[in-house]
Amino acid sequence: MFKRVLIANRGEIAQRIMRACRELDIETVCVYSTADKDAPYLQDADEAICIGPGPSKDSYLNISRIISAAEITDVDAIHPGYGFLAERADFSEICRECKIEFIGPSPEAMGKLGDKIEAKRYARAAKVPVFPGTEGEIEELEEAVEVAAEIGYPVIIKASAGGGGRGMRICRNEASLRTNVAKASQEALAAFGNGGVFVEKFLEHARHVEVQVLGDKHGNAIHLWERDCSMQRRHQKIIEEAPGPGIDRKKIEKVCEAAAKLVKSAEYSGAATVEFLMDEEQNFYMLEVNTRVQVEHPITEMITGVDIVKMSIMVAAGEKIPYKQKDVKVTGHAIECRINAEDHTKDFRPSAGLIETYRAPGGLGVRIDSHVCAGYRVPPNYDSMIGKLIVHAETRKAAITRASRALHEFKVGPINTTIPLHAELMQNSDFKEGGVDIHYLERLLKG
Ligand code: ADP
Numbered sequence: 001m002f003k004r005v006l007i008a009n010r011g012e013i014a015q016r017i018m019r020a021c022r023e024l025d026i027e028t029v030c031v032y033s034t035a036d037k038d039a040p041y042l043q044d045a046d047e048a049i050c051i052g053p054g055p056s057k058d059s060y061l062n063i064s065r066i067i068s069a070a071e072i073t074d075v076d077a078i079h080p081g082y083g084f085l086a087e088r089a090d091f092s093e094i095c096r097e098c099k100i101e102f103i104g105p106s107p108e109a110m111g112k113l114g115d116k117i118e119a120k121r122y123a124r125a126a127k128v129p130v131f132p133g134t135e136g137e138i139e140e141l142e143e144a145v146e147v148a149a150e151i152g153y154p155v156i157i158k159a160s161a162g163g164g165g166r167g168m169r170i171c172r173n174e175a176s177l178r179t180n181v182a183k184a185s186q187e188a189l190a191a192f193g194n195g196g197v198f199v200e201k202f203l204e205h206a207r208h209v210e211v212q213v214l215g216d217k218h219g220n221a222i223h224l225w226e227r228d229c230s231m232q233r234r235h236q237k238i239i240e241e242a243p244g245p246g247i248d249r250k251k252i253e254k255v256c257e258a259a260a261k262l263v264k265s266a267e268y269s270g271a272a273t274v275e276f277l278m279d280e281e282q283n284f285y286m287l288e289v290n291t292r293v294q295v296e297h298p299i300t301e302m303i304t305g306v307d308i309v310k311m312s313i314m315v316a317a318g319e320k321i322p323y324k325q326k327d328v329k330v331t332g333h334a335i336e337c338r339i340n341a342e343d344h345t346k347d348f349r350p351s352a353g354l355i356e357t358y359r360a361p362g363g364l365g366v367r368i369d370s371h372v373c374a375g376y377r378v379p380p381n382y383d384s385m386i387g388k389l390i391v392h393a394e395t396r397k398a399a400i401t402r403a404s405r406a407l408h409e410f411k412v413g414p415i416n417t418t419i420p421l422h423a424e425l426m427q428n429s430d431f432k433e434g435g436v437d438i439h440y441l442e443r444l445l446k447g
Pocket of ligand 1: 131156162163164165166168200201202203204206208235277287288438
């Protein structure tokens with residue numbers, strides 16, 4: 001096992017990783033930017049090291065500074081968390097060259113599953129259901145037109161190197177497809193340095209369902225079942241839950257098994273998430289594979305009892321996954337509410353600044369993963385998430401009641417947070433019924 005791990009991240013996930021390390025008896029080195037210099041979680045680290053000013057490109061995204069910090073502090077491994085450098089194959093490669101273990105997949109495995117088109121190839125081979133569409137990148141416009149006619153409109157043009165919901169265009173007829181392929185490609189080239197685009201079937205009404213998987217370096221892979229993350233705004237997840245409400249267990253089991261097979265076929269080690277859209281008939285279509293631990297991993301931990309962050313560290317150190325698939329049992333229902341420093345009544349305007357009041361909920365089945373407290377100043381430089389409320393209960397209904405109760409206790413001020421929005425959503429009859437689609441929240445907000 002590692003002796004010392006550097007955490008190349010900040011906020012709640014830095015704290016989450018430190019917790020796992022301490023329970024594994026591993027020392028931690030936490031890097032920080034000057035904007036985070038007073039962050040309370042830094043006190044939990046064995047060592048904290050400043051890597052630059054607030055802007056991410058000069059600190060959390062600056063590979064040479066992070067590697068220097070790792071060398072100075074003599075760590076054996078780096079955990080990237082999510083965001084920042086987590087899905088950068090070049091970073092994983094540099095770690096390898098510097099003989100520092102990257103806690104995550106090898107650059108090769110990341111290349112196979114992190115690229116949307118490559119991932120689709122592996123997915124087809126592993127019998128993971130994918131969207132009908134072009135086999136790979138569009139070479140000839142006529143080929144795209146032919147494929148679209150076959151699968152039927154609407155279709156969506158996407159960038160192979162895309163991310164964050166950018167560079168996508170929906171086409172409802174052939175004329176629109178003809179004008180948009182070149183435009184999408186130019187846009188992708190400007191945004192991602194890669195002009196490759198492809199076409200797939202566009203689903204009007206879909207739910208976002210994703211499967212948590214874990215692989216090790218010995219060729220083992222298991223899945224930890226699914227999460228439903230359909231409550232979204234601008235492709236950003238707001239509420240996640242596990243298991244997915246109303247999903248046919250036989251169908252989802254097949255999809256989960258295929259997802260584990262996919263990870264195995266790519267010789268992938270670490271935590272990954274295979275994301276799907278599910279249509280109204282509960283057909284699944286793979287969107288992409290996220291080659292890292294996800295924000296919403298705790299709900300899976302709550303229903304399975306598996307510590308996903310610990311697992312990611314253990315498999316990086318060469319240990320075998322200590323579970324067989326049949327050992328993974330689902331108990332109860334979990335819901336996560338992302339608490340963002342935003343004013344949802346003002347178009348989700350960021351609300352950075354000093355937190356004067358902070359009262360976190362507690363009690364049975366309530367978990368808070370957060371790095372903030374009273375006296376903490378939310379810096380304007382980063383993502384607005386200040387924490388996650390995770391609840392677990394025997395049934396979905398009981399989990400919603402528990403979330404409502406916990407949100408009632410949760411007091412953060414004077415900055416604005418999404419707590420009131422979550423409190424409203426827990427009372428929403430469509431949400432209570434289960435199975436809202438990915439555009440539900442935007443429709444609701446528009447009124
Ligand atoms: P990114 O990597 O940019 O996040 P994704 O492929 O994950 O791109 O898609 C982002 C979002 O766009 C999805 O969560 C979904 O809301 C929407 N989307 C993507 N593909 C489709 C599709 N074929 N049909 C309907 N919606 C889609």
